[in-house]
Amino acid sequence: MKNNLKNNTVKFLNKNSRKLSYSNSSLIFLFTALVVLIIIVFPLVYIIKISVIKDGRIFFDGYIEVFKDVKTYRALKNTVILVLGVLAMSVPIGTILAFIRNKTDYKYNKAIDYFVFINFCIPSYVLSVAWIECISRGGFLHRILKMILPTIKYDISPYSLTAAIIVLSIHLYPLVYFAVGSGLKQISDILEKTSFLLGGSKRKTILGITIPLVYPTLISIGFLVFTRTIANFGVVSNLVLPIGTEVLTTRIFQAISELNLTVVAVLSILLMVISLAVFKISKRVKYKEIENTNNTIYYYALGKYRIGVNIMLSIFFSIALFIPLVTLLISSFLKRWGLPIEMEYLTLNNYKYILFESEVTKRAFANSIFFGIFSATSAVIITLFILYFKKHNNRLKDKLLFSISNLPLSMPNIVLAIGATFAWINPPFKLYGTKWIIIITYIALFIPIVLKHASGLSSNISLSIDDSAKTLGVPLIKRIFVLYMPQIFSGLLSGWIICFLISLREIPISLLLYRKGTETIGVMLFMIQSNSYGLETTSTLAVIVIIFSVIGNVLVKKIVKGNSVNERISD
Amino acid sequence: MKELVIKNLKIEYGKNTIINNLDLHVKKDELLVILGPSGCGKSTLLSGVSGLLKPTNGYISFGERIFFDSEKKINMITEKREIGFVFQDYSLWPHMTVKDNIIYPLKLKKIEKTKINLILDDILKDIELSDKKDVYPNNLSGGEKQRIAIARSLVMNPSFMCLDEPLSNIDPILKMRLLKLIKKIQIEYKIPMIYVTHDQHEAFEIADRILIMDKGEIIQSGLPEEIYNEPNSAFVAKFIGRSNIVSENVFDRKKNCKRLVIRPEDIEISEKGKYVGFVKKKIFRGSFVEMHIKYNRETLIIHVNNDKHFVGEEIRFNINKSHVI
Ligand SMILES: Nc1ncnc2c1ncn2[C@@H]1O[C@H](COP(=O)(O)OP(=O)(O)O)[C@@H](O)[C@H]1O
Numbered sequence: 001m002k003n004n005l006k007n008n009t010v011k012f013l014n015k016n017s018r019k020l021s022y023s024n025s026s027l028i029f030l031f032t033a034l035v036v037l038i039i040i041v042f043p044l045v046y047i048i049k050i051s052v053i054k055d056g057r058i059f060f061d062g063y064i065e066v067f068k069d070v071k072t073y074r075a076l077k078n079t080v081i082l083v084l085g086v087l088a089m090s091v092p093i094g095t096i097l098a099f100i101r102n103k104t105d106y107k108y109n110k111a112i113d114y115f116v117f118i119n120f121c122i123p124s125y126v127l128s129v130a131w132i133e134c135i136s137r138g139g140f141l142h143r144i145l146k147m148i149l150p151t152i153k154y155d156i157s158p159y160s161l162t163a164a165i166i167v168l169s170i171h172l173y174p175l176v177y178f179a180v181g182s183g184l185k186q187i188s189d190i191l192e193k194t195s196f197l198l199g200g201s202k203r204k205t206i207l208g209i210t211i212p213l214v215y216p217t218l219i220s221i222g223f224l225v226f227t228r229t230i231a232n233f234g235v236v237s238n239l240v241l242p243i244g245t246e247v248l249t250t251r252i253f254q255a256i257s258e259l260n261l262t263v264v265a266v267l268s269i270l271l272m273v274i275s276l277a278v279f280k281i282s283k284r285v286k287y288k289e290i291e292n293t294n295n296t297i298y299y300y301a302l303g304k305y306r307i308g309v310n311i312m313l314s315i316f317f318s319i320a321l322f323i324p325l326v327t328l329l330i331s332s333f334l335k336r337w338g339l340p341i342e343m344e345y346l347t348l349n350n351y352k353y354i355l356f357e358s359e360v361t362k363r364a365f366a367n368s369i370f371f372g373i374f375s376a377t378s379a380v381i382i383t384l385f386i387l388y389f390k391k392h393n394n395r396l397k398d399k400l401l402f403s404i405s406n407l408p409l410s411m412p413n414i415v416l417a418i419g420a421t422f423a424w425i426n427p428p429f430k431l432y433g434t435k436w437i438i439i440i441t442y443i444a445l446f447i448p449i450v451l452k453h454a455s456g457l458s459s460n461i462s463l464s465i466d467d468s469a470k471t472l473g474v475p476l477i478k479r480i481f482v483l484y485m486p487q488i489f490s491g492l493l494s495g496w497i498i499c500f501l502i503s504l505r506e507i508p509i510s511l512l513l514y515r516k517g518t519e520t521i522g523v524m525l526f527m528i529q530s531n532s533y534g535l536e537t538t539s540t541l542a543v544i545v546i547i548f549s550v551i552g553n554v555l556v557k558k559i560v561k562g563n564s565v566n567e568r569i570s571d
Numbered sequence: 572m573k574e575l576v577i578k579n580l581k582i583e584y585g586k587n588t589i590i591n592n593l594d595l596h597v598k599k600d601e602l603l604v605i606l607g608p609s610g611c612g613k614s615t616l617l618s619g620v621s622g623l624l625k626p627t628n629g630y631i632s633f634g635e636r637i638f639f640d641s642e643k644k645i646n647m648i649t650e651k652r653e654i655g656f657v658f659q660d661y662s663l664w665p666h667m668t669v670k671d672n673i674i675y676p677l678k679l680k681k682i683e684k685t686k687i688n689l690i691l692d693d694i695l696k697d698i699e700l701s702d703k704k705d706v707y708p709n710n711l712s713g714g715e716k717q718r719i720a721i722a723r724s725l726v727m728n729p730s731f732m733c734l735d736e737p738l739s740n741i742d743p744i745l746k747m748r749l750l751k752l753i754k755k756i757q758i759e760y761k762i763p764m765i766y767v768t769h770d771q772h773e774a775f776e777i778a779d780r781i782l783i784m785d786k787g788e789i790i791q792s793g794l795p796e797e798i799y800n801e802p803n804s805a806f807v808a809k810f811i812g813r814s815n816i817v818s819e820n821v822f823d824r825k826k827n828c829k830r831l832v833i834r835p836e837d838i839e840i841s842e843k844g845k846y847v848g849f850v851k852k853k854i855f856r857g858s859f860v861e862m863h864i865k866y867n868r869e870t871l872i873i874h875v876n877n878d879k880h881f882v883g884e885e886i887r888f889n890i891n892k893s894h895v896i
Pocket residue numbers: 584589607608609610611612613614615616
């Protein structure tokens with residue numbers, strides 16, 4: 001009996017001998033590294049190459065041209081104004097709402113959560129469409145004013161930098177709200193009580209203790225808002241480009257249409273460098289750990305301010321949420337945008353058209369869903385390998401792979417798309433014009449997102465689990481997929497869903513890389529209006545996208561409960 | 572007189588009554604220790620005193636100042652009560668340096684800068700932390716944090732201080748040092764203190780007077796010796812030190828069954844002892860040996876210094892001191 005056991009063990013160990021498992025490990029690492037190199041590093045290198053090499057010679061004319069061009073500075077200046085404006089609006093709004101929600105005895109605090117959450121689910125481009133429908137001549141605001149004052153002269157333009165600032169702030173304040181909220185929840189009640197005991201009034205305590213305790217959160221979320229804003233393309237192209245004002249992303253887009261590739265490359269590098277710098281600085285922000293040792297939170301009594309808070313919140317959510325939603329909804333049922341809102345002009349045809357009749361939109365749905373599933377799944381697998389190696393081997397090359405994989409997170413989507421264009425336009429790797437160029441760019445975009453969702457869970461796993469499996473002779477592939485993956489599964493899954501959702505609304509990448517046949521929903525959102533359909537079809541598509549987005553995000557919330565993803569992704 | 576007076580205090584959490592009909596006096600310059608098991612309502616009591624929690628009923632005053640009076644509907648806000656309060660969890664503000672933490676109350680009072688610095692230097696010397704002025708709390712040990720917290724409440728010049736298990740998170744050796752420091756501060760600053768703890772060793776080390784609390788009520792109040800030697804109930808006897816609690820008629824059949832508290836060190840083994848029992852169990856406890864002696868139907872615990880008896884041996888013993896409860 002004992003002999004028998006011994007024989008079996010020897011056989012088992014032989015079959016999975018260390019040597020074999022070692023070479024397996026190298027193979028999988030090599031594969032992962034190669035994928036990351038090809039889809040992330042290669043396009044980036046190409047941008048740099050295009051910016052400095054022409055006809056086989058190094059030249060810096062591109063840089064000189066860009067930095068001599070007054071348009072560059074104008075775009076930079078507008079970008080700065082945009083960023084500062086969005087910061088100045090979204091950070092206070094998010095902070096005040098988070099404070100009311102988490103630190104006061106406000107009765108309807110759950111409602112704030114829901115409203116902010118829905119706001120978070122609305123893609124920024126869609127918000128900008130709603131904005132146009134509200135503000136433009138013949139829009140809803142105009143009509144209401146006309147009802148009240150029939151003789152009014154309406155000359156408010158929906159297009160301006162301010163408009164983009166407002167729309168982006170409404171889109172980005174939820175990020176501030178979530179982050180500051182979770183920071184505020186970390187504050188132990190005794191920190192505030194101590195201030196009262198030492199003679200501090202409520203006002204002094206709020207301004208001197210409570211809010212300063214979340215300064216680090218505010219700073220790091222401010223950086224995130226910063227990078228999101230300079231990376232934005234959809235809103236600025238919708239609200240700012242029409243009046244000829246340019247920011248960096250639209251400047252790049254213009255340069256593409258001028259076919260000035262060197263300039264495109266240089267501008268992309270400029271944008272990338274700014275993004276990356278901000279991203280790196282934000283990582284430098286040192287947190288002074290606040291820990292809630294006794295798990296109780298102090299709630300300020302609103303008292304006489306209750307009514308004021310109610311009024312303020314009603315106005316805010318009307319503007320940020322209900323008016324845009326209602327606007328889109330009404331428009332989606334109109335036969336033609338601009339018609340009066342009367343029974344005879346309402347119809348379900350827009351939905352019928354988009355969901356069942358139009359070949360292009362049907363194809364766009366199919367494409368987006370396929371690209372999303374394929375890219376998200378691939379990203380999850382690659383991420384799984386990257387995380388496994390980082391966790392269990394943690395050699396220099398594992399760390400390097402991990403850092404490189406995180407790069408796309410700090411890169412505007414439009415830069416990723418330009419890199420892909422440059423890298424895959426020439427034979428032998430001519431992917432440009434096929435669906436694969438969109439797919440691999442999505443994968444590059446998704447890997448760091450999945451990483452973000454799963455790495456928290458991974459760091460909680462004990463190393464001894466894998467070691468003990470090794471001593472039992474469990475082969476690498478099994479250790480990865482059977483032992484490691486289940487432990488970070490909820491992270492991978494929520495990351496997967498988020499990526500899938502992004503592919504249902506993503507604009508800059510698909511807009512730059514699509515050809516007839518590979519349109520996505522994002523492309524349709526952007527283009528459908530100019531394809532001889534009006535805003536009513538855009539609105540219909542927008543409503544559908546919002547519904548998808550809310551459902552998906554609710555799922556993610558359910559899955560993520562328990563494991564902490566401290567940074568949410570939006571576009 | 573600068574005395575804290577509490578009368579008829581009742582505190583409830585929803586429907587649960589935590590403190591019921593409690594009367595309490597803290598005399599001038601007194602260090603009163605409230606000793607009781609976890610969950611008996613010590614923290615709740617201090618919250619009520621400091622105004623962090625509104626009592627349902629009762630009266631609290633310090634000297635002339637009435638903090639709370641349910642009949643006259645007086646409830647002074649916490650900010651005005653000027654109570655130095657030290658929490659178990661340090662409650663230092665992590666975003667401020669040691670210096671900024673300590674001078675916060677001074678800045679609130681708009682005291683001028685030069686004076687603030689003088690006070691700061693003085694207090695830092697008193698708590699023996701002059702070199703940590705510009706450090707952030709996260710880089711301090713538990714003992715250091717707690718000293719800062721004490722200093723911070725002292726600079727406010729409080730009318731009295733409440734310390735809620737201030738040393739529970741601190742290791743035993745350091746604890747003794749800090750207890751001495753607290754006592755020293757209390758004497759130097761002449762501040763009445765309520766010191767709350769569940770640890771009897773702390774209580775005996777520091778108390779002028781001890782108050783035993785259980786389930787929101789005061790069970791006994793007295794000098795430390797009184798509490799130890801003359802516990803008024805089985806609860807106190809068991810909570811303070813080790814004790815044998817036996818019925819009187821175990822030793823004397825004629826008497827009825829009042830209960831006796833006998834401390835382990837008050838039983839003496841002696842060849843001419845009055846009572847006969849046998850050794851059931853022996854436990855080596857370092858400085859002494861704990862013996863369990865079977866006598867009639869009871870098991871008595873004895874602390875002895877020598878270990879010459881063996882398990883099963885018959886021994887004789889006397890009871891030197893006992894206390895009827
Ligand atoms: N915020 C609260 N809400 C409801 N019950 C509480 C709360 N805080 C404490 N209690 C209850 O009050 C009782 C006394 O608690 P506490 O004063 O903290 O005890 P101690 O400080 O003596 O350990 C406990 O039974 C506890 O469960």
